[in-house]
Amino acid sequence: LRIANPQRACVKYAKLLDVCDYIILQVTEAEESLNSLKLHKLLYYVQAWHLAFYGEPLFEGKFQAWIHGPVNKEIYRRFNKRSLYDEIEQEDISEDFDLAKIDPKAREGYRPTQRCEAFIDEQLMANYYADRLKQA
Numbered sequence: 001l002r003i004a005n006p007q008r009a010c011v012k013y014a015k016l017l018d019v020c021d022y023i024i025l026q027v028t029e030a031e032e033s034l035n036s037l038k039l040h041k042l043l044y045y046v047q048a049w050h051l052a053f054y055g056e057p058l059f060e061g062k063f064q065a066w067i068h069g070p071v072n073k074e075i076y077r078r079f080n081k082r083s084l085y086d087e088i089e090q091e092d093i094s095e096d097f098d099l100a101k102i103d104p105k106a107r108e109g110y111r112p113t114q115r116c117e118a119f120i121d122e123q124l125m126a127n128y129y130a131d132r133l134k135q136a
Contacts (some may be wrong), residue, residue, distance in 0.1 A: 021097035037084040044070035
């Protein structure tokens with residue numbers, strides 16, 4: 001999810017919290033268990049493999065070498081009301097995280113990770129990403 005903009009000579013990375021929410025969504029949709037410790041490790045592996053394949057991070061954020069494994073302080077603070085072993089569920093996904101933000105009508109009636117072959121309106125795509133470029 002690296003966005004390169006040659007005109008502005010900058011590289012924009014995925015947001016750590018979006019990657020976190022995406023992992024929560026995928027794991028819970030698969031009906032697998034997830035706790036904070038496992039989430040930190042999955043985020044660490046995602047970042048490590050992205051670094052290995054592409055030579056740069058997927059998201060901004062450093063990991064600390066805690067006794068039980070890698071921990072990202074931003075994610076730790078997000079879930080600091082619970083222990084590293086407490087269950088994380090779909091209800092823990094940020095309200096503003098939505099895979100169907102661009103064209104919600106195209107995915108209407110589908111679960112967040114359910115296969116869908118509806119076409120996304122190209123004008124909505126253009127508007128959405130033009131707005132993202134303005135925010136960069």
